[in-house]
Amino acid sequence: MADIFLSYNEKDRDAVRRLAETLQSTGWSVWWDRRIPAGLTWRGVLERELQHMRCMVVLWSQHSVASEWVCEEAAEGRQLGRLVPVLIEHVRPPRGFREIQAADLVDWDGSTDFLGLRRLLEDIEALIGKPGAALPTPPMPPEPEAANAAPGPTAPAPQPFPWGMSALLVAIAIGAYYGTVARRAPEPRNDAPQPLAKPAAPVAKPQPFDAASAAPFAATVPASGPSIKAVGASQPAAPRPALSASSIMARCAALRERLALGESVSTVSQSFFRQECMK
Numbered sequence: 001m002a003d004i005f006l007s008y009n010e011k012d013r014d015a016v017r018r019l020a021e022t023l024q025s026t027g028w029s030v031w032w033d034r035r036i037p038a039g040l041t042w043r044g045v046l047e048r049e050l051q052h053m054r055c056m057v058v059l060w061s062q063h064s065v066a067s068e069w070v071c072e073e074a075a076e077g078r079q080l081g082r083l084v085p086v087l088i089e090h091v092r093p094p095r096g097f098r099e100i101q102a103a104d105l106v107d108w109d110g111s112t113d114f115l116g117l118r119r120l121l122e123d124i125e126a127l128i129g130k131p132g133a134a135l136p137t138p139p140m141p142p143e144p145e146a147a148n149a150a151p152g153p154t155a156p157a158p159q160p161f162p163w164g165m166s167a168l169l170v171a172i173a174i175g176a177y178y179g180t181v182a183r184r185a186p187e188p189r190n191d192a193p194q195p196l197a198k199p200a201a202p203v204a205k206p207q208p209f210d211a212a213s214a215a216p217f218a219a220t221v222p223a224s225g226p227s228i229k230a231v232g233a234s235q236p237a238a239p240r241p242a243l244s245a246s247s248i249m250a251r252c253a254a255l256r257e258r259l260a261l262g263e264s265v266s267t268v269s270q271s272f273f274r275q276e277c278m279k
Contacts, residue, residue, distance in 0.1 A: 001052035002031035003128060007073040009063035015088050016059060018110050023057075026121060027131025054128040055082050060102065061089040084123060252277035 056077030064070040077083035085102035103120040
């Protein structure tokens with residue numbers, strides 16, 4: 001890694017070589033030839049030199065102000081605060097570099113007594129120091145004191161462990177554990193078989209009316225009906241309008257089912273059954 005990084009256009013190589021040789025004769029190392037060693041890449045070598053340089057000298061000319069590479073390198077040097085611009089031709093620097101004062105080497109003939117060259121060397125020395133001066137190194141940390149140094153404060157002696165307190169804590173922990181186990185004990189289960197519920201008595205299904213079985217019952221019913229329990233008023237019913245044949249059949253069927261089940265019917269129903277259903 002060099003002290004000075006020269007940024008230039010290849011068409012100005014002769015002027016750049018003369019300046020590089022002058023800087024090297026002064027004692028600074030200069031990276032300018034840009035020869036890439038075998039096995040390395042141009043981008044990798046350029047990045048390494050840009051990061052480790054101590055100063056960048058950009059040479060502005062008609063060719064370099066139009067070079068994208070030169071402008072990009074100059075921007076890197078300006079960002080790092082290490083840029084020293086130099087005019088080797090009467091040109092206007094690119095936008096962004098015009099406010100930076102540039103050294104004047106337009107009419108330099110290679111002489112070391114040239115005023116512009118002497119001022120350039122002074123500016124570089126003010127930026128990076130005299131040729132051969134190493135960068136300041138950070139101070140080394142102080143070495144540990146010798147063994148015979150005054151001893152520092154000693155650590156306090158360990159205190160005896162309170163075994164009585166430890167036993168008390170253990171007893172409390174055991175009691176809490178068993179209390180938790182007792183609270184979490186499952187309740188006993190009653191697995192004895194339970195007696196099955198007694199099934200309900202089946203409901204008697206009404207049987208269809210049988211005329212043969214109903215005949216004896218009808219024969220036992222007297223004409224006046226004093227032996228059958230009357231339901232309702234004892235007054236004779238008012239005459240009703242004549243019923244249709246279908247209504248009579250439906251009512252007779254209903255009365256037969258009630259009589260077959262042993263239910264009590266009214267006097268009117270008994271009379272209707274004898275008159276209409278026993279025909």
